[in-house]
Amino acid sequence: MMGENSTRMTAAAMPAAARMVVGSAQHKELLCALLLDTFDPYRPAVIPWPELAPEARARLAGLPFWDVALETEENAGTRMQALADATSDPLIRQALALNAFEERRHKEVLGHMVRFYGIAVSGDIRAAPVRDPHWAFLRTGYGECFDSFFAFGLFALARQSGFFPPELVEVFEPVVQEEARHNLFFVNWVAYTQANLAWSRRPAFAAERLAALAAQIANRARTAKAKDGDNFTVTGGSALGVDLDARRFLGLCLAENERRLAPYDARLLRPRLMPGAARLAMRLLGGARQ
Ligand SMILES: [Fe+2]
Ligand SMILES: [Fe+2]
Numbered sequence: 001m002m003g004e005n006s007t008r009m010t011a012a013a014m015p016a017a018a019r020m021v022v023g024s025a026q027h028k029e030l031l032c033a034l035l036l037d038t039f040d041p042y043r044p045a046v047i048p049w050p051e052l053a054p055e056a057r058a059r060l061a062g063l064p065f066w067d068v069a070l071e072t073e074e075n076a077g078t079r080m081q082a083l084a085d086a087t088s089d090p091l092i093r094q095a096l097a098l099n100a101f102e103e104r105r106h107k108e109v110l111g112h113m114v115r116f117y118g119i120a121v122s123g124d125i126r127a128a129p130v131r132d133p134h135w136a137f138l139r140t141g142y143g144e145c146f147d148s149f150f151a152f153g154l155f156a157l158a159r160q161s162g163f164f165p166p167e168l169v170e171v172f173e174p175v176v177q178e179e180a181r182h183n184l185f186f187v188n189w190v191a192y193t194q195a196n197l198a199w200s201r202r203p204a205f206a207a208e209r210l211a212a213l214a215a216q217i218a219n220r221a222r223t224a225k226a227k228d229g230d231n232f233t234v235t236g237g238s239a240l241g242v243d244l245d246a247r248r249f250l251g252l253c254l255a256e257n258e259r260r261l262a263p264y265d266a267r268l269l270r271p272r273l274m275p276g277a278a279r280l281a282m283r284l285l286g287g288a289r290q
Contacts, residue, residue, distance in 0.1 A: 018266070022191050022195050022269070023192055028089070032094065035185050036095055044109045049171070052117065060164065060168075069110055072143070074104075076140050077127070079133070079136040080097075082096065082133040083096050109171070139216055148183055152176065152253055152256035184191075184261055193205070274281070
């Protein structure tokens with residue numbers, strides 16, 4: 001497995017001509033190619049959903065996040081399309097539109113699943129119109145970085161635990177991998193966009209990023225509190241039939257994050273926020289035990 005450090009070393013060891021300047025035309029081509037060249041053309045309508053035994057179906061229906069997941073994908077698709085529509089650069093516009101298409105497709109996969117297994121959800125959710133595409137995209141991007149980091153770990157647990165049939169887990173593999181691609185695209189879009197702003201506009205953009213990040217953290221804290229007091233991850237883990245040690249779970253999220261990002265061009269920037277926060281939390285948790 002290629003770790004984050006080894007990824008950096010690989011980039012550092014490259015000949016100067018192969019290195020990428022943040023904000024350059026080459027950066028734009030690489031970040032757009034990341035999405036456009038790795039598109040997976042699967043079709044939700046023809047997914048062969050496996051038959052489930054009654055207990056497995058009940059476990060699936062009992063997972064606490066289907067409504068939130070449908071709403072999140074609907075919002076993400078609408079907001080990413082809004083930024084695509086507001087973007088003049090044809091290549092970036094095309095990549096953003098593909099990202100939006102993939103979010104709408106995630107919602108379609110979930111929609112087929114809830115219908116096939118007869119899972120009760122609160123109806124078709126429609127996203128509100130987007131007033132500020134730039135701000136909406138920043139919020140969505142940070143939200144995805146946050147959610148998918150933990151989803152990578154939970155997905156690995158679902159796979160390891162045998163709590164669901166492997167055929168069902170495998171249906172969601174391309175969905176989860178697409179979120180890894182989206183995170184990588186997002187952090188590179190942010191860096192590219194910032195580098196191409198006039199110096200005088202950069203502090204405002206940095207403040208907007210910080211505000212979007214803070215808004216998403218506050219939002220997740222509220223969701224966690226509403227779900228079970230203060231620990232949504234433990235709820236997710238116990239819903240998957242796994243007793244979670246927080247430190248080991250964070251280690252699994254980190255390893256999965258690195259594994260999922262490893263195949264993509266080493267010149268692209270890697271997400272640092274969630275891996276950094278997870279490493280810090282693991283150190284604190286490790287220290288608290290001694
Ligand atoms: Fe998605
Ligand atoms: Fe996504």
